[in-house]
Amino acid sequence: MSVSPVTPGSSLPCASPPVDARRWPDVARQPRASWLRTALAERIVRHALDALPLRVRLGGTETLGRGGPLMEVRDPKAFFRRIGAGGLIGFGESYMAGEWEAHDLVGVLTVLAGRAADLVPRSLQRLRARWAPRHPDAQRNTPEGSRDNVSRHYDLSNELFALFLDETLSYSSALFRGFPADRSLLAAAQHRKIDRLLDRAAVGPGTELLEIGTGWGELAIRAAARGARVRTVTLSREQRELARERIRAAGFEDRVQVELLDYRAVGGTFDAIVSVEMIEAVGAEFWPEYFTALDRLLAPGGRIALQAITMPHDRMLASKDTFTWIQKYIFPGGFLPSVEAIGDITAGHTALRVADRDGFGPHYAETLRLWRERFTEQAPRIDALGFDVTFRRLWTFYLAYSEAGFRSGYLDVQQLTLTKEETGDRTRDGAR
Template structure:
């Protein structure tokens, strides 16, 4: 039956071809034909074996989430999916809505995703969905410091652990406070930043919504014999008191656009006058933000429920409206691509060695490998970026 719609599918391929201003896509089609899409200017060279027309139907009706479903069902394959994701992100402006869902299905998905919004109770459920998979799982493929955010590489051959230490040092340096100063960390992960801050003589209140992370941070600080760190399961909206500085590393993506004002208001309340906040965040190209925000993508549907990448211009305007001066922007997108590549290699090695806990089946393994490739390609395509910024509370 699907073959009867082959002409329509070729029209979709024509639209993709027209949208590929940089790079190329060599596709083998279900009817046996081969097509080269793009190829007009240098860029990523992707290869796809399109085994069923149903894959394009899923792409047209489900966007990136539908494309993942098609991959999971064997309806398309590629020797290097990362190159394909890079290609689509590199050309995202010109492709426009070609690879995004639309119509009634989009409305239904937005409604369902809206039920997972980040109220206080919703945030706990969404964080638990991703971060409470178990510390034993993340320990297998993150660096020894268990830092689950982009590293900064001083040189290409630098170890991931050293590059993560470079990133943490850069964040600490932004705070501009001396030993004895107080820091609120919003979204503390497994404690790598809190430990480094404590070693500098700072007093840290680290907050998370993950029970697994709370337990891990407490054990980590105790094992290190450090003082001055308290960790609690606390929503950022419920933080009381003021601090000399605030740090938040790739937590704001879990907040959602609806709650950006509440997040920034919480930072402004927590900071003493003249205090600084160091934020590391992931943003999507402003030119495609509205189309992105109107859909439910692969990450939101399968990996981070309630998540939302930032529109830097919108987020900056909100920060300044809350009395927070925007300073010292540093972009590190390609560093994240390399971080993700290292994670994927470590993840694959753990799978090959049979080290993953038995509760994680092949479907889960495939999903997470796809997730790591998808994100790496996105950063290599430079339509998404990671950056550090300093926010200063005005006098």
């Protein structure tokens, strides 16, 4: 749902969007929450909001905060009850239900993301395991679970993604030359990102390349244009079919093989492996298995180029057992690693080592801004595809929430180069 323009200091539109209870049961109805839990949540949230550089208007009568972007809480009772019952899941569902609004949604969420570690008192954070929702077993990234998890996001509709992505259909951070980024340059910035990864993996004529996570085929096309032979695997049927069409249209059908296959089932060895923002879908439980597979598949002397969204190590540890709004509604089974976790797991389970890495989080913030603006503009076409107002509010929140994570520095995106340590080197290291 696009937000109607407001003048500074004015109230936002009062009408809440209708919610289809069959499609969005947990948004349409208020959750069960004890009086005590709701009261405690209200006390904590009020105290946190009042100390932030925000203006938080509660029910149009009471204002909290120290000034800044306006957050209009239309139904404070429902807002606090949802947070009391579900924490951040309730916060997101409250937005989906239209119980709160913000003209500058990214601005509000950036303030919150920048202070995420301190919003709840430390004494209460230690009790997180007792009240925070737990991961559903159905979202474990077993081979069967991974197929279901991937399908829930990437098989929504190729037409939907085409409405807000650029013509390369790249659904990962671009790499710009400067800011602010211009929408007309997004495709070139995506190619710059892809070329940087292919350079890291030393992909050229004759390279046998494995890509884990096909997307819609742009990286495979670009690698084939360099003379590589590409095997690319995905768990999304929708992506596989469109990627095949795009590869065929580009004239590289003889050089690129697209398979519906789990990374754990890939055989053979490859000169280079590239994977773009796929590790986020692996799940912390399976990170050792993921990197062990990469180790097994990489030929001696080969190189791996990964692009990964990362979070601070302490926040990763604090949230790894918590079921989140993103996992419930956007990326089931997903979880972001830290740079330290990647280093520890590769060192502890494989011969792979991170040779170098480069972070460029601000570029992701700009990429997400361009996607979000385009998504908002395409509201009528999104409706025509059969997605309702609640879905649009869900995705508006997701894109803004993600952008805020990068703008605040809470999230980063890294390109990492991994190489395989020789057996003799490992022996010498062990001897030390």
